[in-house]
Amino acid sequence: MVINTVLAILVTSIATYISRFFGVMTSKKMRENSKIFKWFNCLAYSTLSALLARIIIFPAGALAEVDYIVRFLVVFICLVIFLVSKKNFVYPTVLSALLLTFLSSNF
Amino acid sequence: MINIKYFLKGFFCIKSANSPAVALAAGFIAIGALFKSIGLNIQESIFSTFLTYAMPGSLIMAESLIVGASLLNIFFAVWLVNARLYPMTVSLFPLLTHKSQPRLKYYLACHFVAVSAWLIMKENYKSVERKYRLDYWIGVGVSNLSVAVAATVFGFFIADYLSKDMMIGLAIVNPVYFTCVMVGAMKTIQMSLAVILGSLFGILFYFISPEWCILFGGLTAGTLAFFVGELNGN
Numbered sequence: 001m002v003i004n005t006v007l008a009i010l011v012t013s014i015a016t017y018i019s020r021f022f023g024v025m026t027s028k029k030m031r032e033n034s035k036i037f038k039w040f041n042c043l044a045y046s047t048l049s050a051l052l053a054r055i056i057i058f059p060a061g062a063l064a065e066v067d068y069i070v071r072f073l074v075v076f077i078c079l080v081i082f083l084v085s086k087k088n089f090v091y092p093t094v095l096s097a098l099l100l101t102f103l104s105s106n107f
Numbered sequence: 108m109i110n111i112k113y114f115l116k117g118f119f120c121i122k123s124a125n126s127p128a129v130a131l132a133a134g135f136i137a138i139g140a141l142f143k144s145i146g147l148n149i150q151e152s153i154f155s156t157f158l159t160y161a162m163p164g165s166l167i168m169a170e171s172l173i174v175g176a177s178l179l180n181i182f183f184a185v186w187l188v189n190a191r192l193y194p195m196t197v198s199l200f201p202l203l204t205h206k207s208q209p210r211l212k213y214y215l216a217c218h219f220v221a222v223s224a225w226l227i228m229k230e231n232y233k234s235v236e237r238k239y240r241l242d243y244w245i246g247v248g249v250s251n252l253s254v255a256v257a258a259t260v261f262g263f264f265i266a267d268y269l270s271k272d273m274m275i276g277l278a279i280v281n282p283v284y285f286t287c288v289m290v291g292a293m294k295t296i297q298m299s300l301a302v303i304l305g306s307l308f309g310i311l312f313y314f315i316s317p318e319w320c321i322l323f324g325g326l327t328a329g330t331l332a333f334f335v336g337e338l339n340g341n
Contacts, residue, residue: 009168016161019186043333049289049328052309063275093284
């Protein structure tokens with residue numbers, strides 16, 4: 001188990017670093033006002049959005065134990081608070097944990 | 108080697124009002140607690156967060172250890188879920204490039220590419236002189252990584268006191284924070300489409316392939332957003 005765990009950590013780290021490494025390598029001569037740079041910028045934001053959508057709608061781990069309607073409701077309420085509070089990040093962030101803990105323990 | 112002034116300027120970004128520190132800490136407290144529950148010791152937990160520093164990858168590793176997946180499986184699953192770091196790096200590092208900085212420094216500094224640090228840098232890079240942006244970035248990265256490691260340690264030690272509902276509460280903080288940041292970044296047609304289409308295609312592609320949905324969804328949505336944005340003068 002000990003050897004497996006350490007190896008698993010190393011393999012996870014390498015699999016993660018590869019993307020960063022190739023990112024630096026291929027962006028070496030890229031100019032920040034080029035079309036390809038803009039395209040990659042769009043890809044970065046859309047990939048992050050896809051990841052967030054997957055975490056919220058099809059989560060793994062602890063979040064998977066909560067009904068999707070509850071998860072969706074919490075994210076929706078927090079987004080409304082974020083927009084109403086003139087884009088304050090603290091209120092929705094703190095409220096999300098409290099709201100989900102409350103909803104998951106009572107419903 | 109590193110300009111301390113700019114390094115510290117980047118480091119203390121973590122104290123700003125819009126800092127991801129709370130979201131980052133909440134996520135890694137949950138990760139620390141999860142590591143303890145699956146049998147990792149404190150050294151392995153620290154080692155994992157320090158070396159990987161990407162939450163979805165750590166989650167996948169933990170789940171793989173539970174089900175006893177092979178190392179090759181872990182490698183591909185983590186690579187797929189963390190492949191988003193590639194476009195993130197490509198869309199950040201050209202902004203940090205300066206001829207006075209040694210090339211090796213970029214390869215070391217790219218370890219800090221993760222959503223939290225990346226978003227701080229994307230927001231602040233214009234306010235930093237180009238020559239020192241890499242030092243500033245290293246400061247941002249070190250502070251974020253320190254929060255992640257400290258939170259993992261904290262989560263590991265309080266794991267026994269965290270109820271299931273508290274773990275669930277902690278797990279939602281990070282996605283909610285970054286969803287808010289994404290909505291906040293929707294300032295142009297291109298960015299708005301990238302964010303909206305990214306979430307839509309991410310979900311749609313999940314029904315075709317759960318493993319590839321982030322990459323395929325992101326690639327399709329980002330490309331569409333780019334072309335529509337270009338046609339509409341961004």
